Amino acid sequence: MEIRSIRGMNDILPEESIKWKRIRHVMERVFESYGFREILIPVVEETCLFQRGIGETTDIVEKEMYTFEDKSGQSLTLRPEATASIVRAYVQHHLYASGKIEKFYFWGPMFRYERPQKGRYRQFYQIDVEAFGSDDPSLDAEIIASLYDFLTRLQVPGVAIELNSLGCPNCRPGYQKVLKEYFSDKQAALCPDCRSRLVRNPLRILDCKVETCHELAMKAPNIQEFLCETCKTHFEAVQGYLTELKIPTRLNPMMVRGLDYYVQTTFEAVSENLGAQNAVAGGGRYDGLVKQLGGPDIPGIGYAMGMERLVMILKEMEKESPPWPCDLFIATLGGRARRFGITLAAKIRKIGKVCEFSYEPKSLKAQMKLANRLNAKFTAIIGEEELRREEIILRNMRTKEQVTLPANETLADKIIAVMEPRETR
Ligand code: ATP
Numbered sequence: 038m039e040i041r042s043i044r045g046m047n048d049i050l051p052e053e054s055i056k057w058k059r060i061r062h063v064m065e066r067v068f069e070s071y072g073f074r075e076i077l078i079p080v081v082e083e084t085c086l087f088q089r090g091i092g093e094t095t096d097i098v099e100k101e102m103y104t105f106e107d108k109s110g111q112s113l114t115l116r117p118e119a120t121a122s123i124v125r126a127y128v129q130h131h132l133y134a135s136g137k138i139e140k141f142y143f144w145g146p147m148f149r150y151e152r153p154q155k156g157r158y159r160q161f162y163q164i165d166v167e168a169f170g171s172d173d174p175s176l177d178a179e180i181i182a183s184l185y186d187f188l189t190r191l192q193v194p195g196v197a198i199e200l201n202s203l204g205c206p207n208c209r210p211g212y213q214k215v216l217k218e219y220f221s222d223k224q225a226a227l228c229p230d231c232r233s234r235l236v237r238n239p240l241r242i243l244d245c246k247v248e249t250c251h252e253l254a255m256k257a258p259n260i261q262e263f264l265c266e267t268c269k270t271h272f273e274a275v276q277g278y279l280t281e282l283k284i285p286t287r288l289n290p291m292m293v294r295g296l297d298y299y300v301q302t303t304f305e306a307v308s309e310n311l312g313a314q315n316a317v318a319g320g321g322r323y324d325g326l327v328k329q330l331g332g333p334d335i336p337g338i339g340y341a342m343g344m345e346r347l348v349m350i351l352k353e354m355e356k357e358s359p360p361w362p363c364d365l366f367i368a369t370l371g372g373r374a375r376r377f378g379i380t381l382a383a384k385i386r387k388i389g390k391v392c393e394f395s396y397e398p399k400s401l402k403a404q405m406k407l408a409n410r411l412n413a414k415f416t417a418i419i420g421e422e423e424l425r426r427e428e429i430i431l432r433n434m435r436t437k438e439q440v441t442l443p444a445n446e447t448l449a450d451k452i453i454a455v456m457e458p459r460e461t462r
């Protein structure tokens with residue numbers, strides 16, 4: 038019987054992975070220009086890391102985690118996000134001892150047991166950025182700027198940054214109380230999830246995607262009016278820097294984000310190519326999280342971005358992916374020619390060119406057909422006859438011009454010289 042992949046977990050085939058590669062290339066360029074360095078973290082962690090780090094009343098911890106026991110009976114979880122793990126690594130390796138602001142980027146798969154649909158999967162990939170060591174609003178602005186830079190560099194259309202401040206442990210409880218009062222007499226109209234959120238975490242109702250809840254939330258008291266002086270000043274400074282940087286933002290007092298650890302600045306990146314309820318990236322400040330996970334009281338800020346949603350946006354733009362490059366195809370006829378050809382391929386690759394070898398000894402006609410299918414720019418034809426004369430033929434697949442080259446020690450260099458004439462090099 039045919040075995041298929043798990044529901045909500047996708048194969049990314051080469052046709053599509055070429056887009057992923059471009060995204061990763063831009064990711065490295067942009068993020069390294071901000072001084073972020075790559076960090077890699079395990080796929081599996083102790084379950085309690087996410088329970089403590091993400092929060093017991095979040096959708097992720099309440100219903101979306103892939104949790105299982107290993108052979109020793111320890112409870113493990115496939116990571117549903119990266120922040121908690123990166124904070125754990127930061128604390129575990131005492132990275133705070135460096136005395137500087139530590140800035141990381143990361144990309145890799147995440148796992149959430151959600152209902153699979155367009156743009157929502159059970160294994161999906163995130164790009165993640167985190168910075169530790171300062172609560173200065175200029176860091177918030179730079180983190181948001183890096184996200185905006187990245188998306189515009191990829192030419193994502195109509196990017197906008199939605200901004201909010203969620204206050205701090207001083208002012209948020211006051212807002213939560215007012216919010217609870219507002220929703221209390223509207224309970225009947227709330228979805229079952231929101232009815233329990235009302236008791237445990239009323240802020241989360243603002244984030245609910247159920248239409249009736251959303252409508253009520255639109256008319257709820259505005260968090261901006263409940264911020265304390267510190268939070269207000271901080272938020273104004275962040276907005277000031279972003280104006281200075283000419284980053285288009287809009288205030289969205291409804292945006293609370295799905296995680297418990299956020300304080301003050303929160304943000305999402307949206308694109309006109311995604312549905313209104315789907316953000317391509319989201320993040321915020323989490324000043325208490327390092328301490329909560331056993332480290333010193335060090336502030337942090339970061340965001341996560343979904344690769345699949347990015348690819349979806351980009352797919353709308355560029356329907357055709359460019360063909361995979363192939364500089365040289367090596368066609369051979371006969372046993373000696375094959376041995377000669379395979380070593381020639383090795384030499385060409387060492388020079389840094391993409392070289393394909395004809396693995397199956399077929400007719401020359403069939404091999405030329407294959408060269409075309411591979412989009413080869415040139416083909417080296419190595420025949421028994423020619424080799425006897427110590428020669429090979431190099432064919433330009435576009436112009437159909439052919440040259441004969443000596444099959445000696447300098448052959449690889451000669452091929453490169455024909456492929457890249459001096460004036461264009
Ligand atoms: P949403 O509100 O869409 O459920 P979220 O608030 O759960 O998103 P985060 O946990 O902040 O999202 O993750 C950041 C980004 O990761 C999202 O903006 C999205 O691009 C991507 N993402 C989240 N969950 C999924 C999923 N199940 N499948 C694909 N991408 C996802």
Ligand code: MG
Nearest residue numbers: 096097151295
């Ligand atoms: Mg979610």
